[in-house]
Amino acid sequence: MAIITISRGSYSKGKEVAEKVAERLGYGCLSREVILEASDRYHIPEIKMIKAIHNAPTILERFNHSKQVFMAYYQSAFTQRVQKDNVIYHGLAGHLLLNEVPHVVKVRIIADLNDRIQSEMKRENITEQKAHDAILKDDEERRKWTQSLYGRDPWDSALYDLVIHIHKFTVADAVDYICQAAALEQFATTRESQQKMDDLTLVCQVKTALMESYPEISVTCEYGNVLVYTKAEEHIAHKLETKAKTLGQKIDGINHIEVHSRVPIPPNAI
Amino acid sequence: MQPLTTDMILVLCVIGIAIFLFVVEWVRVDVVAILIMVTLPLLHLVTPKEAFIGFSSNAVISIIAVIIIGAGLDKTGLINKLVAPILKIAGKSPSRIVTAISFAIAIISSFMQNIGAAALFLPAIQRISKTLKIPIGKLLMPIGFSAILGGTVTLVGSSPLILLNDLLAPFHLEPFGLFDVTPIGLALVVSGILCFVVLGRFILPQGAEETTKESAGSIEASPLKEIGDTFELSTPDDYTHYRDPIRIRDLRKRYLVNVVAITEPPDFKIISPASDTVIRAGAELLAYGFEKDVRRMAESEGMHLKKALGVFKNEVAEHTSGIVEAVVAPRSSLAGKTLREINLRGRYQVVPLAIYRQGETYRAQIDDFLLRVGDAIVIQGEWKKLQLLQHEGTLLFTTPVDVELLRPEKAVFAALWLSVALTMILVFKIQLSVCLMTGALGMVITRVLNIDEAYQSVDWRTIFLLAGLIPLGIATEKTGTAAWIAQSVLAATGQVQPIVLLTIIGVLSTLFTLVISNVGATVLLVPLVVNLAIAAHTDPRMAALVVGLATSNSFILPTHQVNALYMGPGRYRSVDFMKAGSLISIVFIVVMIGAIYVFYGV
Numbered sequence: 001m002a003i004i005t006i007s008r009g010s011y012s013k014g015k016e017v018a019e020k021v022a023e024r025l026g027y028g029c030l031s032r033e034v035i036l037e038a039s040d041r042y043h044i045p046e047i048k049m050i051k052a053i054h055n056a057p058t059i060l061e062r063f064n065h066s067k068q069v070f071m072a073y074y075q076s077a078f079t080q081r082v083q084k085d086n087v088i089y090h091g092l093a094g095h096l097l098l099n100e101v102p103h104v105v106k107v108r109i110i111a112d113l114n115d116r117i118q119s120e121m122k123r124e125n126i127t128e129q130k131a132h133d134a135i136l137k138d139d140e141e142r143r144k145w146t147q148s149l150y151g152r153d154p155w156d157s158a159l160y161d162l163v164i165h166i167h168k169f170t171v172a173d174a175v176d177y178i179c180q181a182a183a184l185e186q187f188a189t190t191r192e193s194q195q196k197m198d199d200l201t202l203v204c205q206v207k208t209a210l211m212e213s214y215p216e217i218s219v220t221c222e223y224g225n226v227l228v229y230t231k232a233e234e235h236i237a238h239k240l241e242t243k244a245k246t247l248g249q250k251i252d253g254i255n256h257i258e259v260h261s262r263v264p265i266p267p268n269a270i
Numbered sequence: 271m272q273p274l275t276t277d278m279i280l281v282l283c284v285i286g287i288a289i290f291l292f293v294v295e296w297v298r299v300d301v302v303a304i305l306i307m308v309t310l311p312l313l314h315l316v317t318p319k320e321a322f323i324g325f326s327s328n329a330v331i332s333i334i335a336v337i338i339i340g341a342g343l344d345k346t347g348l349i350n351k352l353v354a355p356i357l358k359i360a361g362k363s364p365s366r367i368v369t370a371i372s373f374a375i376a377i378i379s380s381f382m383q384n385i386g387a388a389a390l391f392l393p394a395i396q397r398i399s400k401t402l403k404i405p406i407g408k409l410l411m412p413i414g415f416s417a418i419l420g421g422t423v424t425l426v427g428s429s430p431l432i433l434l435n436d437l438l439a440p441f442h443l444e445p446f447g448l449f450d451v452t453p454i455g456l457a458l459v460v461s462g463i464l465c466f467v468v469l470g471r472f473i474l475p476q477g478a479e480e481t482t483k484e485s486a487g488s489i490e491a492s493p494l495k496e497i498g499d500t501f502e503l504s505t506p507d508d509y510t511h512y513r514d515p516i517r518i519r520d521l522r523k524r525y526l527v528n529v530v531a532i533t534e535p536p537d538f539k540i541i542s543p544a545s546d547t548v549i550r551a552g553a554e555l556l557a558y559g560f561e562k563d564v565r566r567m568a569e570s571e572g573m574h575l576k577k578a579l580g581v582f583k584n585e586v587a588e589h590t591s592g593i594v595e596a597v598v599a600p601r602s603s604l605a606g607k608t609l610r611e612i613n614l615r616g617r618y619q620v621v622p623l624a625i626y627r628q629g630e631t632y633r634a635q636i637d638d639f640l641l642r643v644g645d646a647i648v649i650q651g652e653w654k655k656l657q658l659l660q661h662e663g664t665l666l667f668t669t670p671v672d673v674e675l676l677r678p679e680k681a682v683f684a685a686l687w688l689s690v691a692l693t694m695i696l697v698f699k700i701q702l703s704v705c706l707m708t709g710a711l712g713m714v715i716t717r718v719l720n721i722d723e724a725y726q727s728v729d730w731r732t733i734f735l736l737a738g739l740i741p742l743g744i745a746t747e748k749t750g751t752a753a754w755i756a757q758s759v760l761a762a763t764g765q766v767q768p769i770v771l772l773t774i775i776g777v778l779s780t781l782f783t784l785v786i787s788n789v790g791a792t793v794l795l796v797p798l799v800v801n802l803a804i805a806a807h808t809d810p811r812m813a814a815l816v817v818g819l820a821t822s823n824s825f826i827l828p829t830h831q832v833n834a835l836y837m838g839p840g841r842y843r844s845v846d847f848m849k850a851g852s853l854i855s856i857v858f859i860v861v862m863i864g865a866i867y868v869f870y871g872v
Contacts, residue, residue, distance in 0.1 A: 191570075192514070223524035223570075225634050241630060255566070256526055256634060263608075263638045 002187040003082050003197075004105045004178060005098060006090040007154060010138050011119040012111035013166045013174075018090035020175045025182060030081055031091035038077035042208075044070060071149065072211045075270075076204040083201045085189055096150040096159065100268060101200060102193040105181050108160040109174065112167040195223060198253060202226060203270050205251050206244075214240050218269035224255030229265045237261035277749040280313050284742065285785055292827055292844040299828055299837065299844060300731045303738025315745040323744070324737030328703045329385065329787075329831055333736065334728055335706035336389035339688060341727035342713035344393035346681040353394045357402075364404045365467050368412045371395065372466075375413055376420030376459045380427040382695060383702055385831040388417040392839060407475050410840035411847075412466035414832045415854055419462045421822050423455030424448055430792035434818040437796040443811050454819065454865040461861045462854055473850040475842065498560035502582055503573045509551035516571065519545040525567040526633050527559035530621045530650050531582050541585060542619040542651060556582040558593075558623055558650060591652045593623070596665035598645045604664045609647075610637040618659045620651030680718045687712035731838040739829050743786035752786060752794050760802050768808035768872055769863065772816050775799050776859045779820035784829055788821040795821075812872050816862065823858045825851030 004021060008014025015031070022029035039049040052070035075097055082089060082098070089095075098104045113135070120131035146154045157163045162181055164174045181187065199221040206226050207219045217240070218229040228244050230237050241259040248254050284306060291302045311321040324330055343352075360370040371391065379387035395413060399406040421428030425435070425448045435445040466474070518529045522545070531541050533554040540547070549555070555573070557564060568575040585591060598604050604612055614620050625632045625639055626646040632639065641647075646668070649656065660667050691709030694700045714721050746752045756778060763774055775795070782791035795817045803813035824830035828837045828847050836842070866872055 225524065225526055227634055238628075255563070258632055258634045260632070260635065260639065263640060266638075 002103045002105055002182050002189060003085060003098065003101070004088045004107060004182055005095045006088065006107045006109055006178075007095045007160065008090060008109045009111070009116070009142065010135060011116040012109050013171055014090050014109040016171050017109055017164075017166075017174045017178070018088050020171065021178050021182075022088045024175060024179055025086075025088075028087045030087055030089045034074065034078045034081055034089075034091055037081070038070075038073045041077060042073045044073065049074065068215055069211050072204065072208045076201075076208040079197075079201040079204045083197055085194070085197075095154075096146065096152060097204075097270070098197075098200070099159075101196050103187055103189040103197070105162065105178065105187050106160045107178055107181075108154075108157065108163040110163065110165050112165070115167065199223065200270075202251065202253050206247060206254070206257070207270060209247055209251065210240065210243060213243065218265045220266055220269045224253055226254055226257040228257070228259045229263065229269055230259060230261045231265075232261060234261065274754065275749065277315060278751040278754055281315055281745050281749050281751045284309060284313070284315070285746070288742065289827070293848070295843060295845070298731070300734040300738070303735045305738075306742050307738040310741050310745050315749060316741050320744050320748075321741045322737070324740030325733075327737070327740055328701060330733055330737050330740075331703035332383065332706050333385060333389060333732060333831065333835060335703065335710040336386050337392075337728050337732075338710035338719075338724045339691065339706060339713065340389050340393045341723065342684045342710070342718040343390070343688065344397070345677055345719050345723070346684040347678045348681050348684055353397055356394075357398065362402055364402075364408055365470065367398060367402075367404070368409060368470070369463055369467060371398075371409070371413050372416035372463045373459070376416045376423065376463075379417045379420035380423035380455065382692070384417040384421040384428060385835065386695075386702070386706065387420070388414055388832040388835055391417070392835070396839060407840050407842065407846075408470070410836045411474060411842065411850055412463065412470065414836040414840075415462055415466070415825060415850075416459060417832050418822055418824065418830060419455070419459045419858075422458050422819050423452055425451055427455070428822050429789045430818045430821040433789060433792055434796070434814060437793065438800070438811065438814055440797075441800050441810065443800070443814070446811070446815070451815070451819065453869050454862060457861050457865045458819075458858060461857055465854060465857055466850075469853070473853055475846045475849075498558060498563070500579065501557050501559070501561070501564045502576045502579050503555045503557060503564070503568055504576065505549060505551055505553050505555070505571075505573050507552050509549070509553075509572065515548045517545065518543060518547050518549065521549070521557075521567060521571075523635065525559065525563045527557045527563050527567050528621055528623050528650070529555050529557050531556035531585055533581060537581075539582070539585070541591075542615055542621050542655070544615060554581045556585060558621075585652075591650070592656075593648060593650045594656055595626075595646050595648055595668045596659075597668060598641050598643050598647070599664060599666045600643050602643065602664040604641050605643045606640060608638050608640055612641075614649065614659070618651065619655050620649050620659060622647050622649050624648040677718065680716070683716040684713060684718045687716070687718070729835075729838045732835050735828070735834045735837070736831055739785075740787065743790045746786045747790055747794060752782060752791075753798075756782075756795060756798050760798065765806065768803075768806070768812075769867060771803070771806055771808055772812060772866065772872065773859065773863050775813055775816045776820040776823070776862060779817045780823040780855055780859065783821040783824045784827050788824065788830075791821045792817055809870070809872055812866055812870055816866070819862055820859065823855055823862075825854045825858075827851070 004018075004027070006014050006018045018031075019029055021027070035049050036046060038044070039046045049070055052067050052074075078089070078091075079097070081087065085103075095106060098106070116135050117128060117131045120126070120135055121128060124131065124134070126134070143154055146152060152159060162177065164177060166174060202224065203219045203221045203226070206221070206228065207217065210217055210228065214230065214232065214236070216231060220227045220229070228240065230240055232240065237259060244257050244259050248257050288302055288306055291297065291305070292299060297305070307321050307324070310316045311318045356370050356374065357367070360367040371394075375387050375391050391413065395409050396406060398404070399409055422431070425431045425446055431451065438445060518532070521527050521529055529543065531539060532543050532547060532549070533539050535550060535552045557567075559567075564575065567573065609622055614622050622636060623633070624647075625636050626648070627642070627644075647665070649659070651659075656667075659665060687709045690712060691705045694705035694708060695702060710724065713719060714724055719727075759774070759778055763771065766774075779791060779795055782795065786794075796814050799813040799817055800810040803810040825833070826848055828834050828842070828844060833847060837847075
């Protein structure tokens with residue numbers, strides 16, 4: 001079985017597709033629940049969380065790291081939810097996180113711009129020009145955010161296994177294709193791929209635990225061996241090391257944890 | 271009978287103090303020996319020349335030479351070859367090993383000086399102890415005692431028995447044949463070994479385990495603790511089916527396990543394989559790591575973790591490879607580079623296992639670590655390869671790498687000089703010390719070992735202990751103390767059964783041999799007991815034989831050469847000898863008298 005992520009813009013019918021796929025395959029369907037869970041778990045007001053996840057960081061926010069901290073909370077909640085497999089996710093900012101996990105079907109749903117403008121006009125009761133501007137602004141915001149977080153453009157089709165344009169294809173067609181893809185052998189969960197997912201979950205947990213005090217860290221994990229990378233000064237790295245060691249007992253699944261300072265950070269670090 | 275003189279009283283006092291100090295161990299036994307050596311001339315009991323005559327004695331020089339010969343044999347790996355068949359027969363059980371070696375040493379020492387046999391076996395026993403991780407204290411004492419007991423099996427086994435016929439000649443008594451003592455001697459050897467097999471756990475020191483570890487493994491203790499242990503694993507035949515290729519690098523990343531050797535099926539061994547080597551089906555792996563990590567790897571990768579080392583036993587043997595700690599030296603060209611750039615695996619075929627920096631141990635992904643001056647790298651590899659790395663000079667080795675570099679190519683010379691020495695002893699009957707020193711010198715000249723190694727191999731504790739006791743024997747004889755004691759004791763016994771008389775003679779000889787040399791005791795006692803036996807209508811030959819045998823009954827104090835030799839390496843204390851030795855001494859007398867009764871019908 002697999003994890004399906006659906007990346008979508010507003011009014012692109014992605015949500016509808018996701019819910020129908022979930023229904024047909026008997027998978028769980030996740031979106032806003034993750035935000036609720038994260039805000040609940042880490043005691044952050046939901047509205048702050050949504051803002052942090054939805055909007056690209058402002059200049060000021062780039063300095064105080066609060067957004068990154070919220071994001072780490074969110075990612076931690078997200079990975080823990082999808083770790084259990086058989087789930088469809090169509091929320092924000094989660095897709096690229098699972099890039100390295102083999103049993104993830106990465107889907108991008110796009111819709112015709114005119115259709116989207118019509119939907120926006122109908123729902124918000126506004127003029128065509130305003131709806132057009134609002135949709136483009138929303139797309140731009142999401143693009144900037146993904147750029148700042150992962151350095152990738154969400155409109156780059158190379159990031160996905162499947163890109164479906166809902167226009168001539170109907171929602172039902174899209175559901176068919178996605179279900180077909182999810183049944184393929186190459187997306188089946190194996191021991192190795194599940195291990196990757198578990199490692200990723202662990203990375204997010206460790207990062208969340210350390211992020212508040214040490215925002216500028218990157219974490220990798222392979223088979224439970226966690227490595228925390230920092231560019232901080234020696235004495236700070238030393239404190240970080242002490243704190244990291246205590247996590248070994250707190251978080252399940254950590255086999256070994258080390259802090260490496262001032263070494264090249266591998267590209268797959270989070 | 272002589273009156274008791276002041277000198278005799280002084281000698282008795284010195285003996286008393288010496289025994290007291292042996293027991294309480296306020297100072298080490300060899301220091302007690304030096305104390306005796308100095309006190310006796312100060313009290314005018316021996317001349318200054320006699321005080322130090324021990325250093326030039328046959329026994330002491332023989333020991334020095336035989337230790338050097340033993341070291342030479344060990345250096346060339348001959349000892350390993352000698353040990354292998356013994357281990358094959360004996361397996362891994364300590365009591366079977368003790369039994370096997372004890373019998374071997376007893377047979378050898380029945381034809382040559384027991385100190386020679388004991389010294390030749392010492393390196394072998396030390397090696398067995400290290401290989402099988404048996405505390406050396408559990409091996410040395412039983413084997414040493416067997417070497418002494420073996421001296422009673424033939425008439426040429428020990429000095430007192432060699433002398434015996436000469437001492438009987440003035441009395442016109444029939445001389446003993448070479449094998450006349452054999453049944454008694456064998457009974458003694460068997461009963462001695464039996465005592466240790468049955469009662470070993472009660473009479474041998476139990477605390478020896480820690481101290482042996484300390485002495486044997488202290489070099490490696492610290493790095494080993496941090497990076498785990500050695501394990502051997504094998505992959506099943508279907509290992510590569512249905513999975514992506516797994517490389518050595520992957521195992522390291524996933525489980526923090528370092529593969530340091532691997533076989534290429536069918537049986538080609540690759541030492542320090544490159545990190546992108548693919549693990550194949552049906553391969554054997556030698557890995558370093560913590561047991562929990564290795565177990566985790568075996569379980570999730572479907573490998574078979576072996577209970578003991580098999581295929582790679584020789585590769586991890588202490589004399590071929592090991593683990594060292596090396597520090598990045600100031601101004602070293604390695605500072606600022608990563609281990610990946612330095613490529614130790616590729617260039618030197620050694621495996622970096624961990625890095626220590628400021629009290630932290632780093633084991634994961636150390637390849638990307640930027641090295642700094644003062645970083646310590648834990649490296650595993652063959653000694654040869656490690657030495658090459660050391661010569662490059664960029665790393666300062668904090669552990670010596672030339673610990674035990676064997677020179678198997680010199681084995682022929684080592685064997686040759688051993689046989690030269692043995693031929694000189696057995697065929698040409700030249701004095702033992704001369705023969706053995708010839709062998710030792712030959713080994714040095716043919717570069718089996720260099721002279722510094724020869725000096726280092728000699729255990730000076732043993733030398734001073736033996737040399738210091740020799741003047742005590744001289745003083746005891748010269749002042750007439752020994753004769754006075756013997757006469758007093760025998761006079762006090764009066765008319766008794768022959769068997770009782772022989773027992774008393776046995777006990778007396780045992781006590782004498784603890785303090786004065788066994789030859790001295792024999793020379794002194796034989797004429798006395800022969801006369802006494804004739805007077806008491808007991809067989810005088812048997813009385814002399816009891817003296818000749820019982821002067822080998824020297825187990826209670828570490829004063830016998832063999833005991834002195836084994837005391838240092840075995841980390842024994844005088845108390846250990848008293849505990850085990852008392853039992854063996856009593857068994858010795860009982861068995862000896864019993865055997866004489868059975869075989870000679872006294």
